[in-house]
Every structure is written in structure tokens, then in C-alpha cells.
Amino acid sequence: MKLLAPLGDEVSVWMDAPPAEVWDLVSDVTRIGEFSPETFEAKWTRGSTGPEVGAYFAGHVKRNGVGPTYWSPCRVTACEPEKVFEFSVGTDAITVNNWGYRLEPKDGGTLVTEYFRLQPALPTRLYWLVLGPLRGRTNRRGMRTTLERMKAVVEK
Template sequence: MSGLGGEVSLHMDAPPEKVWALVSDVTRIGEFSPETFEARWTRGSTGPEVGAYFKGHVRRNGVGPTYWTPCRVTRCVPHEVFEFAVGTEDLTVNNWGYRLEPDGTGTRVTEYFRLEPKLYLRAYWLLLGKLRGRTNEKGMRTTLERMRTVVERDS
């Protein structure tokens, strides 16, 4: 990962297609994420594909403030990668995603984020990146652990 992001990986005892069903269904994120407590497809989008739109309802740091954020799917390869941009078409701030790799009889799942390399975001990251990066990594680990519980129970 670049200096403007981070990632967390976890092994799940489930095949990539089962994990894919969870990570690509944005309507389920509220079950897993400590910050995004709901999401819904928008603009006529109904599922994961490049160009699909959704919005996430976020509670920053799990305590507030609360806001809706627009998102657009930017990479979508079933059973391999699901990535989306956060922000408007004119102003992307952050990118989030999941990479899936077969790992023995299960799947190595990596959740990651990457800020856009814009000057003001570089300045933000220089000042607050270490703190926000730790918060994001803790949130990603929590998200993946909660997903693992569900996907392993259902496998």
C-alpha cells in the first residue's frame, strides 16, 4: 500500500465465492463495520458491477458525526476484488476495497483503503494520518473478524 493508505488481511475458512457474496453486498456492511452502519444501492444500481452507485451511512469513529457518503464501484472482479471510490464523480477522496486470494481450503481476505494523492489529502495525512490510519486498521480488522464469524458459520 502507498503511504496514503493501509490494509489488513485475515484468513477465512470459506471459499472465495462465499466471501465474495459478503464483501460485494454493500447492503450488509452495517452488520460488520464499526463506522458504516448501513448502505444502499442508488441511481438504479442493484448490485456489484463497475460503475454501480451506492451511499453509505457513516458514523465517524463509531460515535459521530453521522452523514451519508456517495460511493461508486471502480473495480469488480467476482471472487477476486471489489473496490469503490468515496466521494462525488468530481471529487473522489478515498478508495476502499477487498482483495480475495485462495488460501489452502479457505480465502485470504485483505481490506484496504487509499486516499487520493491530492495536495490537501497529503497534508491531512501528514498531520493526522497515523491516528486515522490506526483507527481505519482497527475498523478493518473488526469488519473482517465479524465477516469471518458469519461466513465460517454459514459454510
């Protein structure tokens, strides 16, 4: 029996579009406000202008779509065109979690998987012990919403 929920999760949606079209959406952080129910805008920062490993951006977040907003600093940690786009959330010194998208050609389209994983540090484990089930459900719903909204755009 597991005492803690896994420190992450993922949701996959098949899209009737080639990986190149899907890649253009998942790797353009300035478009996230069109898709995410929580991150309503993002901008490249620190001189970054596009997706590449080491590029910085900030996401403007409204947790659960309500309440106060805040900016989350992010850094691209994996960037393989048409395959994977991943970024860490946190400061230069501390990563809180990682989010990403995996793209897999499948059945003439693309299987797109959005995922997150929390860092295994003790404060994160304590947070997840208390709020993990609720936050996990919210994250799964948010990932599904994001992917379904992207699907609607690429399948137009």
C-alpha cells in the same frame, strides 16, 4: 526517512470459506452495517441494484462510531467476482479515497484483504500529515473488526 505515512494501508484475515461465500459478503454493500464499526448501513443509488463497475451506492457513516452521521457517495471501480471489489468515495468530480477487498484462495479457504488508499491531492496530503497516524490506526482497527465479523459469519 519518510515524512508522510503511506497514503493507504491494508489488513488481511484468512477465512475458512471458499471465495464465493466471502464474495457474497464483501460485494453486498447493503450488509456492511453487520460488519463495519463505522459504516452502519448502505444502499444502492442512482438506479444501481448490485455490484458492477460503475454502480453507485451511499454509505451511512458514523466516524469512529460516535458523533454525527453522514452519507458518503460511492462508486464501484473494480468488480471481479471472487477476486476484487473496490469502490471510490467522493463526488463525481472528486475522489477522496478508495476502499476494497481482495480475495485469494489459500489453504482450503480464502485470504481476504481489506485496503484503503487516499488520493494524492494536496488537501489529502495535508490531512494525512496532521491526522494520518491516528486515522491510520483507526482504519486498521476498523478493517480488522470488519474482517473478523465477516469471518464469524462465513465460518458458522
